[in-house]
Amino acid sequence: MTLPKKILVVDDDADTVEYLTTFLGDHGYETAAASDSRSALTVLQDFAADTILVDVLMPGRSGLDLLVQLRRDPRWQNVPIVVVTGSDKILEDDCQSYLGSHQGIRGPDGVLGKPVDPAALLAVVGHIMSEAE
Amino acid sequence: MSERFEKYFEQMPCYLSVHDRDFLITEGNQRFREDFGDRIGEPCYEIYKGRDEICPDCPVEKTFADGLSHSSEQMLTTRAGVETPVMVHTTPIQDQSGEVVAVIEMHTDIRKVKDLENQLQQSQRRLARLFEMVPCYISVQGPDLVIQHANRAFRETFGRAVGDHCYRVYKHRQEQCLVCPARAVFADGKAREHEEVVTTTDGRRLNVLCNTAPITNADGEVVSVIELSTDITQIRQLQDQLTSIGLLVGSISHGIKGLLNGLAGGIYLVNSGFEKDDQARVTKGWQMVQRNVNRIRSMVMDILYYAKDRDLDIADIDVAELVSSFGGLLEKRATDMDVALSCTSAPGVGSFPGDDKAIRAMLLNILENSLEACRGDSKKSDHWVKFTARRAAPWLIFEVEDNGIGMDQETREKIFSLFFSSKGIAGTGLGLFISNKIVDKHGGTIDVDSQPQRGTRFLIRLPLEARPSTRPAEEVNTTRSLNLESEES
Incomplete structure (x- = not known):
């Protein structure tokens, strides 16, 4: 029997966290949650995420800052990251204008807009997991 | 020969008169007689000015005194009562011993010149009034950036600026601005347009659109620079408000997406709760729906308050x-x-x-x-x-x-x-x-x-x-x- 794939949801909005973790749990994923970038790093110590869903605009360090930090850390640089955002600007330029200042940093493995389309979420996460296999 | 000169004397297109030491006119030409009558033997001050004593600063008197020619501007009144501005030139007539025995006086009618002078003065006054009344801030600066002229709007807004440096007056700075359009105009003689933020005497900050142009001398050298600044503070404030509205729309759109996400989450929990017969999940989902409905209400109230x-x-x-x-x-x-x-x-x-x-x-x-x-x-x-x-x-x-x-x-x-x-x-x-x-x-x-x-x-x-x-x-x-x-x- 294969173990469920693990997804970490990082979002400061408790409703979004509740929604995404419940929804993904109902679809066979094991989930954990963090309300900001700093606590995400703490959670990752004990939760070997197969994919990370990260919000962009959060108090303190943004989700894109977290992405850059994870990409630079050998422990997590290969973990796929999906950015979930309500910002049209970030959706439009696919995070590239932000990441442009960080040479050599790989962009997100997927970008999803808010409100999250459940079918699109499953498709993106499913694709990432199958790629990993 | 004498007859010929007499003819010239008669026909000269000006008043010619000869004066003796008592300021009596001993001879006068045709123009003189036409406008002042045949008044040979009467004192010049009576004939020309209607006075009963010698005029102050009399050029005839001076010529008798020093034997030299003199000239001055005078106002004569003809027998018809017409006041005529004239340019007076006097020349001594000497006897063989060199003594001045008479003075010949020539009056040239300079009415047209005076009219032109008046027109010029009026035109200058009009221009000065225009300079004063233009509802923009105008100043003229020398190469040392000292303000040489300033119009009323400028003085009322920035104080008595003439004689002071533009950067002190406009920006309350002690040294020249890093980017100075006036300096640039002095350097290449080309007009400039730029936007500045300046400070009034009462500390208000104004956005101005500043047009700077050279003033050149006859040789084409830039001797001063004129600056005309228009207050565009209100336009800038309107632009800021428009920017705020743009930000507001972006912010609302961003907020609504978050609320829709919360509502979608609540609905998902309610529906899946019913499917799984999980009452706790239904309750949690319904609370999410209520919470996000409340957030929408607050957001609408905020937007309404902001808008009005x-x-x-x-x-x-x-x-x-x-x-x-x-x-x-x-x-x-x-x-x-x-x-x-x-x-x-x-x-x-x-x-x-x-x-x-x-x-x-x-x-x-x-x-x-x-x-x-x-x-x-x-x-x-x-x-x-x-x-x-x-x-x-x-x-x-x-x-x-x-x-x-x-x-x-x-x-x-x-x-x-x-x-x-x-x-x-x-x-x-x-x-x-x-x-x-x-x-x-x-x-x-x-x-x-x-x-x-x-x-x-x-x-x-x-x-x-x-x-x-x-x-x-x-x-x-x-x-x-x-x-x-x-x-x-």
């Missing part, structure tokens, strides 16, 4: 009733969030003058923020929000304290800024901006004390006697972050 900057409707507000009403309004929401909410007012807190709707909106905003701050904090198991009111003359003090997630210094300093939200997608950045505005309009202040992970305390002071704000609008949205402990003592 209405005047306060001041009436006496019963503080105890106001405080306890929030207990009823927020109790269920607080319980759902697992937050202990207490709303208490000190005995005898009485009433204060305020706009009931605005004060309620302001307090609701701050209380909702505190509740959200508790919900967003996963580090502590017990959360509380304490809402109190008390009198501390001349203030009525509301205090909203929570042990939620707290704020770092950067967040704390920005919370009253327009469109700043620490709530990520769930905030529009309007709520606390408007709360601060409401308190300021009442003549009060909001102070905030916060520590990350420990909690936040808002201290709202409102005057017990009506006292509208006197703070300039641009100062209102700065965060006051004081040591609340010392404030209270």
Whole structure:
């Protein structure tokens, strides 16, 4: 029997966290949650995420800052990251204008807009997991 | 020969007269006789000016005295009473021994020249009036950047500027500006247009569109620079407002997406709860729906308040009733969030003058923020929000304290800024901006004390006697972050 794939949801909005973790749990994923970038790093110590869903605009360090930090850390640089955002600007330029200042940093493995389309979420996460296999 | 000169003398197109030492006219030509009559033997001052004594500064007298030619401008009056401006030239007539025995005087009619002079003067006055009255700031600067001329609008707005350096007058600087259009015009003689922010004598900052052009001499050298500045402050303010509206639309769109996400989450939990016959999930989902509906309501209220900057409707507000009403309004929401909410007012807190709707909106905003701050904090198991009111003359003090997630210094300093939200997608950045505005309009202040992970305390002071704000609008949205402990003592 294969173990469920693990997804970490990082979002400061408790409703979004509740929604995404419940929804993904109902679809066979094991989930954990963090309300900001700093606590995400703490959670990752004990939760070997197969994919990370990260919000962009959060108090303190943004989700894109977290992405850059994870990409630079050998422990997590290969973990796929999906950015979930309500910002049209970030959706439009696919995070590239932000990441442009960080040479050599790989962009997100997927970008999803808010409100999250459940079918699109499953498709993106499913694709990432199958790629990993 | 003599006959020929006599003919010339007669026909000269000017007044020619010969004067003896007693200033009597001994001869006069045809033009003289035509305009002054056949008055040979009468004194020149009587004939030409209608005077009964010699004129002051008389050129004939001078020529008799020094034997030299003299000239001056005079005004003659003909026998028809016509005043005629003339240029007078005198020449001595000497006898064989060199003694001046007579003086010949020639009067040239300079009426046309005078007319042209008058026209020129009028035209100069018109131009000077135009320069003075143009509703723009005009100044002329020399190569040393000293203002040589300034029109009325300039003087009224920037003070007596002539003789002072433009950078001192316009910018209150002690040294030249790094980018100086006047210097550039002196360098290449080309006109410039640029935008500047300048400071008036009373400290107002104006946005001006400044056109700078060279003034050249006959050789084409730039001797001075003229600057014409138009006040475009209102246009810039309108542009800022348009930018704000653009930001507002972006912010609302961002906020609505977050709320839709919350609603979608709630609906998912309700539906899946029913499918799984999981009552706890249904309840949680329904709470999410309710919470997000409440957020939409708050957001709409904020947008409406922002869109319409209405005047306060001041009436006496019963503080105890106001405080306890929030207990009823927020109790269920607080319980759902697992937050202990207490709303208490000190005995005898009485009433204060305020706009009931605005004060309620302001307090609701701050209380909702505190509740959200508790919900967003996963580090502590017990959360509380304490809402109190008390009198501390001349203030009525509301205090909203929570042990939620707290704020770092950067967040704390920005919370009253327009469109700043620490709530990520769930905030529009309007709520606390408007709360601060409401308190300021009442003549009060909001102070905030916060520590990350420990909690936040808002201290709202409102005057017990009506006292509208006197703070300039641009100062209102700065965060006051004081040591609340010392404030209270």
